[in-house]
Amino acid sequence: MNEVKTPKKTPLYYYGIVVLCLMLFNSLVMPWFARRQIKLVDYGTFMTMTENKEIGLVEVQENQILFTDKEQTAVYKTGVMNDPSLVERLKNSGAQFSQQIVEQMSPLASFVIYWILPLVIFFGLGQLMNRKLMNKAGGNSMMFGLGKSSAKVYVKSSEGIHFNDVAGEDEAKDNLKEIVDYLHNPAKYKEIGASMPKGVLLVGPPGTGKTMLAKAVAGEADVPFFSMSGSEFVEMFVGMGASKVRDLFRQAKEKAPCIVFIDEIDAIGKKRDGQIGGNDEREQTLNQLLTEMDGFEGNSGVIILAATNRPESLDPALTRPGRFDRRVPVELPDLQGREEILKVHAKKIKVDSDVDFHQIARMASGASGAELANIVNEAALRAVRDNRSSASQSDLEESIEIVIAGYQKKNAILSDQEKKTVAYHEIGHALVAAKQTQSAPVQKITIIPRTSGALGYTMQVEEGNKYLMTKEEIENKIATFTGGRAAEEVVFGTISTGASNDIEQATKLARAMITRYGMSKDFDMVAMETVSNQYLGGDTSLACSMETQTEIDRQVVALVKQQHAKAVEILKANREKLDELACYLYEKETITGEEFMEILNR
Numbered sequence: 001m002n003e004v005k006t007p008k009k010t011p012l013y014y015y016g017i018v019v020l021c022l023m024l025f026n027s028l029v030m031p032w033f034a035r036r037q038i039k040l041v042d043y044g045t046f047m048t049m050t051e052n053k054e055i056g057l058v059e060v061q062e063n064q065i066l067f068t069d070k071e072q073t074a075v076y077k078t079g080v081m082n083d084p085s086l087v088e089r090l091k092n093s094g095a096q097f098s099q100q101i102v103e104q105m106s107p108l109a110s111f112v113i114y115w116i117l118p119l120v121i122f123f124g125l126g127q128l129m130n131r132k133l134m135n136k137a138g139g140n141s142m143m144f145g146l147g148k149s150s151a152k153v154y155v156k157s158s159e160g161i162h163f164n165d166v167a168g169e170d171e172a173k174d175n176l177k178e179i180v181d182y183l184h185n186p187a188k189y190k191e192i193g194a195s196m197p198k199g200v201l202l203v204g205p206p207g208t209g210k211t212m213l214a215k216a217v218a219g220e221a222d223v224p225f226f227s228m229s230g231s232e233f234v235e236m237f238v239g240m241g242a243s244k245v246r247d248l249f250r251q252a253k254e255k256a257p258c259i260v261f262i263d264e265i266d267a268i269g270k271k272r273d274g275q276i277g278g279n280d281e282r283e284q285t286l287n288q289l290l291t292e293m294d295g296f297e298g299n300s301g302v303i304i305l306a307a308t309n310r311p312e313s314l315d316p317a318l319t320r321p322g323r324f325d326r327r328v329p330v331e332l333p334d335l336q337g338r339e340e341i342l343k344v345h346a347k348k349i350k351v352d353s354d355v356d357f358h359q360i361a362r363m364a365s366g367a368s369g370a371e372l373a374n375i376v377n378e379a380a381l382r383a384v385r386d387n388r389s390s391a392s393q394s395d396l397e398e399s400i401e402i403v404i405a406g407y408q409k410k411n412a413i414l415s416d417q418e419k420k421t422v423a424y425h426e427i428g429h430a431l432v433a434a435k436q437t438q439s440a441p442v443q444k445i446t447i448i449p450r451t452s453g454a455l456g457y458t459m460q461v462e463e464g465n466k467y468l469m470t471k472e473e474i475e476n477k478i479a480t481f482t483g484g485r486a487a488e489e490v491v492f493g494t495i496s497t498g499a500s501n502d503i504e505q506a507t508k509l510a511r512a513m514i515t516r517y518g519m520s521k522d523f524d525m526v527a528m529e530t531v532s533n534q535y536l537g538g539d540t541s542l543a544c545s546m547e548t549q550t551e552i553d554r555q556v557v558a559l560v561k562q563q564h565a566k567a568v569e570i571l572k573a574n575r576e577k578l579d580e581l582a583c584y585l586y587e588k589e590t591i592t593g594e595e596f597m598e599i600l601n602r
């Protein structure tokens with residue numbers, strides 16, 4: 001789609017520039033203009049005119065004589081001759097002696113030429129420009145555009161985004177297809193008396209294609225698409241946000257049927273919590289949005305789509321029926337979704353014919369659509385860097401690591417001891433995992449430092465679409481997290497800082513078991529914590545008494561300790577394999593899941 005930005009507001013400095021131009025015009029162009037007006041005549045004509053008493057004003061200068069006719073409509077110029085009686089004759093002819101004849105020539109005429117004419121010219125130019133911009137923008141250009149919405153308008157065009165461009169996300173697409181159908185054929189819905197939801201809320205983690213889906217709806221329905229980010233509404237001046245909302249809806253109603261897309265709606269739609277000194281501007285903006293949404297009829301053809309990754313923070317007034325009453329989850333893609341997204345983006349670059357997208361999708365577990373797009377692009381960049389004409393499987397594989405863990409740090413030299421520690425640490429995780437499940441736990445482990453700061457990188461095996469986890473599985477997971485540190489203890493008898501992330505993860509899981517999954521005997525099925533931030537890291541907030549908190553902490557520690565001990569046991573029992581695998585990794589710096597299992601089962 002062609003994105004046409006509405007014109008920039010006309011700022012005050014525009015007027016400054018006009019005045020400056022005016023002055024320049026007067027000091028440079030006008031004198032030249034005036035000079036051009038002076039007619040050069042020969043001395044004879046001057047003498048004849050004097051004799052015929054046709055001279056009005058006259059100015060004798062050092063090397064020229066300027067004069068006008070009686071009516072002072074034109075200025076003439078002639079040279080100076082040795083003519084002693086000239087002054088006498090001029091006087092007799094009734095001519096008036098004058099100075100600065102050009103400037104004086106006619107006060108009214110010069111005023112018009114010097115001040116009115118340029119003003120008219122500039123005004124005309126300004127009008128012309130304004131009109132041009134207005135045509136482009138659909139008529140919302142105004143001088144002093146403060147409080148005007150700066151919504152981007154996507155004009156309908158053939159190369160717009162369509163549902164085909166959005167891979168995976170089938171449920172979301174199904175949900176939105178109804179809206180497309182409505183925009184195509186509103187009569188069908190009116191007939192039966194059904195009204196479309198006014199607002200649809202797209203919720204999901206960042207980079208899962210919410211913006212794309214909104215654009216695709218507009219593209220499929222072939223209607224204009226207004227897009228604005230929630231944060232753009234909230235300006236420095238109080239009241240501006242509200243007037244922007246008003247302006248946006250005015251435009252939308254003019255262009256109906258159309259789609260209005262508000263990205264990051266949580267920026268304005270946060271709960272109004274009644275705090276003293278709260279954000280007045282935001283609340284005003286939100287109130288205006290609510291008013292506008294109530295103000296138009298359900299079937300007016302304006303559909304509002306909004307995206308957010310923190311739906312729980314939205315004001316309930318915004319999500320009640322009649323406003324954003326439909327919620328479409330846009331989740332992270334599953335294995336099949338990832339494969340499709342990779343394929344969609346791979347169409348834009350040249351890839352070898354033997355690339356196995358299924359394998360890449362398996363390796364990129366947990367990646368969002370935006371990350372997958374990035375992976376494909378990184379692969380293309382790698383191919384260019386190596387002077388190849390298309391991207392290969394290994395380009396894509398390396399790109400996953402680049403996107404998820406950062407570039408390889410070529411010059412970060414680990415000391416020998418450090419490298420050994422990292423190798424044992426990573427193998428520790430993998431070995432504990434493998435011994436518990438009797439299957440390959442990893443795709444690949446590398447111990448090449450990354451720019452993200454990771455000293456090693458472990459690519460987990462795709463777990464498939466798993467929706468439930470048993471208590472034992474979670475416990476095993478915790479044991480696996482402690483496996484890295486356990487290996488350091490078993491082998492070196494000392495511990496390093498390399499396990500901080502493991503500790504965090506293990507704690508999180510253990511806590512969730514006790515506070516949210518009801519997997520502790522003492523608390524039975526009582527929720528001690530609620531998740532407040534599902535899509536952005538899953539922050540939780542405690543909801544229990546101080547005594548219970550103390551007890552929770554005690555149990556979390558006990559649980560992790562128990563699993564840690566189990567990991568140490570497993571590693572001690574498999575000490576030979578641990579050494580063998582760690583040695584292999586230390587030397588090769590990379591080990592695949594197959595090699596790992598092969599050595600383990602030898």
Ligand code: ADP
Pocket residue numbers: 165166167168169205206207208209210211212213307341344368369370371373
């Ligand atoms: P969001 O609005 O959810 O943060 P976007 O819609 O802006 O995410 O997506 C960012 C980019 O990621 C898109 O431009 C696209 O290249 C890619 N992308 C994300 N999800 C998908 C998908 N399902 N199919 C294809 N590309 C996707």
Ligand code: ZN
Pocket residue numbers: 425429484485498499502
């Ligand atoms: Zn670790």
